[in-house]
Amino acid sequence: PAFQKGAAEHLPNAEITFDRFHLMKLVNEAVDDVRNGEVLTQPNLKKTRWLWLKNDCNLKVKQKEKLQALLKDQNLKTAQAYQFRLTFQDIFTIKNRHQGATLLKAWLENARTSDLPPIVKVAxxxxxxxxxxxxxxxxxxxxxxxEGFNSLIQSAKAKARGYRTHKNFINMAYLILGKLDLRLPT
Structure with missing residues (x-):
């Protein structure tokens, strides 16, 4: 909301784009909320957070096996939320706006009628x-x-525990992000 308000005030002709990363973040948070709500009644979901949030290609063999076993349980709401996540992720591999809109509308209809409040909220x-x-x-x-630049700058700020002046902080940002080679010639 702060970004949208700032853009509207200072860049009134700008068109805001919501990127795939932040949309997936919303869906991932919804999946995790479903899991958190269900873990009290389903003890087999304990310590499975990353099984549901990581991409399949990033899971280790044992993790893949455990995920497949959990997916076989038709009554798990977390498994249903995970299927919404996978479908949503697939939609954003499409490059065509019209086709993407059609698939996204179908996803939204399914999500809105699901019995998963966090998924409904994302929809x-x-x-x-x-x-x-x-x-x-x-x-x-x-x-x-x-986002990557911001992460590097925040890390440098934390390591230094503050800078004496804004100028020093800005110079450090340039030094870190500029990827300068400061090694002495040999």
Missing amino acids: YTIMNHWDGVLRWFESQITNGIL
């Missing part, structure tokens, strides 16, 4: 930002690079 959030979400299919814009 309504996406509907409320529909134009910005669809704009991603055209632009493919992401702010992942900026």
Whole structure:
């Protein structure tokens, strides 16, 4: 909301794009919320958080086996939420706006009628930002690079426990992000 408000005030002609990373983050949080709610009645879900949130290619063999065993349980709400996650992720591999919109509408209809409140909430959030979400299919814009820069700067700030002046902090940011080679010639 703060970003949207700032963009509206200072860049009134700008069109906001909601990138795939942040949309997937919303869906992942919903899956984890479903798991957290269900773990009290399903003890086999304890310590399985990352099974549901990682991509299949990043899971180890034992993790894949455990995930497959959990997916066979038709009554697990977490497994249903996970299927919503996988389908949503697949939609964002499409480059065509029209085709993406069609698939996303179908996903939203299924999500809204699911008995999974966190998934329903994500569906309504996406509907409320529909134009910005669809704009991603055209632009493919992401702010992942900026997120990475921010992470490096925050890490440097934490290591130093503060800088004496803003100028020193800015110089450190340039030094870190500039990837300068400061080794002496040999």
